[in-house]
Amino acid sequence: MPNSNIDMISLIKSKFGDKVQIQLGKLGAATITVNNGLHRDVLQSMIEADEKTGITAITGLDLGANIGVYYHVHTSNVFVTIKAEVPKENPKIQTIVDLHPGAAFHELEVADLLGVVFEGHPTLGHFVLSENWPQGVYPLRKDVKASEVKLVPTPPSEEIKLPENERLVKIIIGPQHPALLEPEKFAVTVDGEIVTKVEPRIGYVHRGIEKATESRTYLQDVYLVERICGICNSIHACGFVEAVEKILKTEVPPRAKYLRVVALELNRLHSHLLTLGHAGLEIGYETLFQYFWRDREPIMDLIELTSGNRVYSSLMTIGGVRRDIKETDVPKIKATLKDLRGKLPFYRQIYENEPTLRLRMKNVGVLKREDALKLSVVGPVARGSGVDIDVRKDEPYEAYGEIPFKEIVYTTGDTWARMNVRMDEVEESINIIEYAVDHLPSGPFRIDTPRSVPAGEAVNRVEAPRGELFYYVKSNGTDMPDRVKVRTPTFANIPSFLKTAIGESIADVPANFVSLDPCFSCTDR
């Protein structure tokens, strides 16, 4: 029986001894530096010791002669980073997909952007880069300049291989499709109405933001990372500034912490309301969609009231926030939230009792708990499958440690459970904001920080509306970062869709997919 209270670090120490170097308190609870090849053994012993072990992200970075491959691993109580390096001439490392299927997408991305070959990975190929990207140019390597990349002519599109079985039909969902609001492609093979295979292709709107951060100052980067996602923009900025503050060893004033929480929870509120309504649209329930989006509007107004902007709040900055909440605005915030709280029972009752809605959501896209753990899913998707992970509880950041709130977990793992997690979190968010504005500490909301950041590195995890958002920042002593790695929640959640869609009706694909709250703008950074 895996024990969740296990001391992972002493276990590694006792098992591998001198073969690994352990630095405590760096990049999470500890950084374990291993030789190429040993990373598999370390990871395997961690997975055996704790069932909640999962891959949060794999960061690839150019270290000069070598390419670093950092495995960021979460377990039930600690977060560690396993560092391995491969030589640039022969960048080969063994895959970990067979140990942990959830690592598949992360490996594909590192392979595409840094040219690391993961030996044994089943489907290596272009994953984020476009088809007309030149061979052998890996954009995240330092010697590649964006202006010097010469695109090659687009190769003729592959001949569509007709499935051998005549009963099978291939339906292409995307890049342009009414069910997807953003460009992404899923090739779905159906047998009659039953889905037998889903092949994803992402990267249609990849903007290379990770590379772009390296040629801008930290302050500019705050606004750049905010543009990764329009819906959860504050949380992106927060994830980045917290990582930088960790390198700077800056403590943000308490008032700023509370103000950040208010901004983050407003983000979560409007994001959840958006998804709850959008799910209605996907199952042909337009009225629900219109109602939710109507009630989302006042929240957008609150974001404008507190930050000055309706969508991109641009509130976070290194060392605090840029705007204070006026004392006179507090009653307005509370009134709006009270109004929304009053409407929640109605919506909850629709999700509970509406027969057609239950028919379309109950037992659709069931993700079992063990699959959720194996695929390292995050956020409401994991919590709908009975996995109690929430960074706000597990590793409290900002003021979340001081604010009481419930962690919502449903165990059925279907679309209905995932939507209900969000429904309940809307209420929790309202509670959090009300508590935060009631208990706003006095004092400054911003402190000055130096423009240049000393050399160092930091990882940071925050809970975005869609799940855990991961930032890795490496600085080199100048005013521009050396490497910024972003792992967005949707990137971690898409594999679960590939799993749950199989064996279900094609008509359930949209409802199932929207229950992940997919954001491709996030996925394609």
Next chain:
Amino acid sequence: MIDFTLIFRILVFPGFTFILLLTLFCDWMERKIEARLQNRVGPMVAGPGGILQPLADFIKLLTKEDITPREAKKTVFKFAPLVAFTIMVFAFCFIPVDGASVLSVNGFSGDLIVILAFATIANFLLFLAGWASCNPYGTIGSARVLTQFLGYDIPLFLIALTPAFIAGSLSIATIASSQVIPFILLAPWAFVLFIITMQAELEKDPFDVPHAESELVGGLETEYTGAKLAFLHLTRDVQVVFGSALVVELFLGGPYGPVFFGASWFWYTLWFVLKLLVVVTITEYITCVFARFRIDQVLSGNWRILLPAALLSLMLTVALVTWVYPLVV
């Protein structure tokens, strides 16, 4: 000798022009009701309250480029929407609007069967239209149309027989005129079943699986553009009005109502339109408060629930007509 009255009746009132205007008006009504139920305003720019919006949409589509895909079966692709529209309008002509149907004063006995058959043919033509477009979405969409209307035609026919039994006639005009007490009061269960079946037959929510846009893009309309699309839309709208008109004729006493002064045809038309709007409001309300079923749920709902219910309804009606109603009426 040319009968000018007949030509006027066919082309203007209550024939083609009237049907077209009624259809556009009902389309506007539907959109407005749906919008209000969803907390929106709906069309509001073209004409007072946006009443000209359906006409504007229709004209706009007529001006758009008309594309026929290379792979499509050209003849069927081009003519199916037009023929479907014609058949629907023709079927409408048998419905007594101002107290008499368009073609002959009292229709003929058995015209109920004829118009139900016409409605089926029109649906089949829509299926052909999608099938001929040779597009995967169009093909799947039209396959769904076919499975759905084949299933729901049977209960529709069976439930339509309930008023026919009570009236003792298969002529729509006779059924309508014999409703001293509207049949909705004599057979309310049949009315409810008929509305549900009609909703499925017209492919409206919660039965709108053939054009579930989140799965099938445009369904059978995917490849259609310009004038052909305009006629597809118009056919759908005429179908909706036709279905509601059928409900009016079979259950709500048709166009008949009190005549206060002046010409009876004016009052009959007024009653007909008002009753029609009531039915449109009911169906639109159903559309708004439900989510879409899945195709397998639609079909199992038909064969497991609606078909047995329709048979039961028929049995109940026969029993009541034989033993109970003679005592009441």
